[in-house]
Amino acid sequence: MTGGLRVTVTGGAGFIGSNLVSWLLRHPAIGRVTVVDDLSTGSTSLLGGDPAETDFRQGSVLDAGLIEDAVAGADAVVHLAALPSVPRSVADPLATHHANATGTLQVLEAARRAGGPLVVAASSSSVYGAQPDLPKTETSRAMPLSPYAVSKLATEAYLGAYHACYGLEVLPLRFFNVFGPRQRAGHPYAAVVPAFIDAALSGRPVTVHGDGTQTRDWTFVDTVCEVITTAITGRVTSPWPVNLALGTRTSLLDVIALLDQVLDAPVRVEHAPPRPGDVAHSQADPTQLRELFPGVSAVPLREGLECTVAWHQDQHPARSHVDARGSR
Ligand SMILES: NC(=O)c1ccc[n+]([C@@H]2O[C@H](COP(=O)([O-])OP(=O)(O)OC[C@H]3O[C@@H](n4cnc5c(N)ncnc54)[C@H](O)[C@@H]3O)[C@@H](O)[C@H]2O)c1
Structure with a gap:
């Protein structure tokens, strides 16, 4: 693969x-994608696109030599590596801090x-924590309630500081509850949507x-991929954090009712x-996102859930609607 942006x-x-890697590889402006992952929660079996098109480097963002090599020559870096669980951070705050806060610093x-x-x-969105305002506006005071949330506040603050001190172009995005295909259940820190679907x-x-x-504010993964791909190809930047969700609000019980359907x-x-x-x-104020x-x-949530259920059924062909119905 030659030419095009290197990410x-x-x-x-x-x-x-x-x-995201699948989205990027489908975009005509993207020439090459390098992936750095220590496979602590990820898996090469999830990697989308033609494996020959992806330069996969197994290792930690905390490995200075590895990350420096992987970032050299890149037009854009999308930093998603993290230990992404609130309960995990409550159980082991230092591990979360190292991976998420120190890891971000290493990437920067x-x-x-x-x-x-x-x-x-x-x-x-966990950075808002105890902040009572709804919807959550980026200018509201962050009131984190977990070590994970603090590590994410550090992540976005470091991006802002690197812009201010070194002129680095940055875009810190506050993801809300993202769900979709390739989000796995079956581990102690599984997110709620895959855990619900797997159980059902x-x-x-x-x-x-x-x-x-x-x-x-449930956000289908394609929306996240679309925003990040647009940010890279259109060079959209902001030194200040931007909510990445569209301002909806649905309870867990209502998600379960949709899954019923x-x-x-x-x-x-x-x-x-x-x-x-x-x-x-949790509900985002999407004003900044819509401006950028x-x-x-x-x-729509139901459409996203249908797509996600279909992926889970593909993973376990033995399970079907009939299995779910018959067990009740
Ligand atoms: N899924 C959500 O709802 C959500 C919400 C808010 C923020 N986020 C953030 O989005 C990002 C992606 O989350 P996800 O849901 O895809 O989780 P994930 O666990 O599927 O992905 C995280 C990836 O990072 C890798 N990783 C962890 N530590 C690493 C390290 N030190 N070096 C290299 N790779 C490492 C893991 O192996 C995994 O592949 C994370 O930063 C997470 O905090 C996710």
Whole structure:
């Protein structure tokens, strides 16, 4: 592959990263994609596109030599590598800090030495934490409730500082609850949508922490990929964090009701105690996102869930709607 923009994606073998790599490889302006991933939660089996088109480097962003090599010559770096779980950060705050905060610093140092590619990085709606305002506006005070949220606040703040101190072009994006194909269940820190789908397809009850009235701004992964791809090809930058969600708000119980419809079977629910660090309500103010990316459009939640359920069924062909229905 020759010509076109060169992009390095950290965490490119993870859920969002692997979807993004597929998007990038389909774009005519993108010439080469390099992936850095230590496979701590990701897998090369998720990597999209033709493997011959992806330069995969297994290792940690904390490895200065490896990341410097992977970023050299890049036009853009998309930094997604992180330990992405709130409960995991509560169990092991230092591991989260090293991977997420120090890891970001290592990527920024590599970018600075490489002569300044655009750096797009994943922050998180969790930085709003106890902030009661709804919707969440970027200028609202961040009130993180978990070590994970603090590590993401550090991520976005480091991007701003590298812009101010070294003139690096940056775009810190606050992802809200992203879901879609390639987001795996079956591990202790699984996100809620794949955990729900996996349980429902296996005929198990879904576990809801708390009463299920907590709300989230669910974002289909294609929306995230579209925004990042547009940022790279159109060189969209902002030293300040930008919400990446479209301002919707749906409760866990309503997501389960939608899954009932998509699976055409009632999903059984069991309740567990609320988790420390969880926030009650989350909804983005999408004004900045719409200004920077006027073409971005939301994928309706039901459509996204249908696509995600289909992916889970492809992974486990033995499971089907009939299995789910028959088990109740
Ligand atoms: N999924 C969401 O809803 C959501 C919400 C907010 C923010 N985010 C952020 O988006 C990014 C991607 O999340 P995801 O949901 O795709 O999670 P994921 O676990 O699927 O992807 C993270 C990837 O990073 C890799 N990784 C972890 N530590 C690494 C290290 N030190 N060096 C190299 N690679 C490393 C993992 O192996 C994995 O492939 C993360 O930064 C996460 O914090 C995700």
